[in-house]
Amino acid sequence: MPSRSPEISITKPLVASEGEHLVKVATESLLGHLADICDGAIIVDRQARIVWMNDRYPKRLGLADPALAIGQPVESIVPNSLMREVVETGRPIMLDLMDFGEETFVVMRLPLRDKSGAVIGGIGLMLLNNAMGLAPLVSRFNRLRVDYADAQRRLAEARRAKHTLSSIIAASDVCVALKQQARRAARTKAPVL
Known part of the structure; x- marks a missing residue:
């Protein structure tokens, strides 16, 4: 059986820890990136109450004071929201059209899970404010x-x-x-x- 070179045994842990570090950084920064590129982002808790919105979403929804939305049931702010369904079932809604007033938004809704896999909330992302981006x-x-x-x-x-x-x-x-x-x-x- 050939012996392993010391370089391989030293390099493997470095690559693994580097990969783990990248996964951790990506996970921590993903919300920030999504909030920046999406026209709207919202996070709800296990009871589908709003806990966070990015800066653009309240403007899209016509909210004068976004702080008043925090703690409210998501349906009281976004009447056609399916976020409650996502947190109750734990199933994502990957691509959907949501009507809000005169506008139609392309949205994605994902459950948020803790380390044990239990659903602790959900995140909704307004990917496009115009369905024409998905013309095909x-x-x-x-x-x-x-x-x-x-x-x-x-x-x-x-x-x-x-x-x-x-x-x-x-x-x-x-x-x-x-x-x-x-x-x-x-x-x-x-x-x-």
Whole structure:
């Protein structure tokens, strides 16, 4: 078995500790970077109460005094927020469109966990204040929505009666009386055989 060189045994711990250091620095600075690049960032606690917002988010939401939002349930400040769902389920909502007044925001919501894995809060990020930044995704979504509406329309047409009593062209007294009875029966909810 070949012996290991002292350089490798010395270098490995340095690389590992350097990597651990980088992970720690990245983790500590990630929130700051996200807050800088996002149009809005918000953190809620386990009860979905706001504990922090970046400087741009209150302006986007039209809040005159952002300090009044701290401690409030997130839905009282952002009515369409799904942050409570994220902290209750522990499942992220990676990409979503959130309507707020006249605007639509592209948002991402993530649970925050402690070292044991328990959900202790959540972070919401307004990635874009204009869905046009996601034009390909929005285009595909709109295409799917149109296809879905078209399928619903075709299904409704398929379920609609193809023939009506007016389609019967016979004019004899017996046929006219039969059509009148059928129309009266159609107005009731009683089954007719």
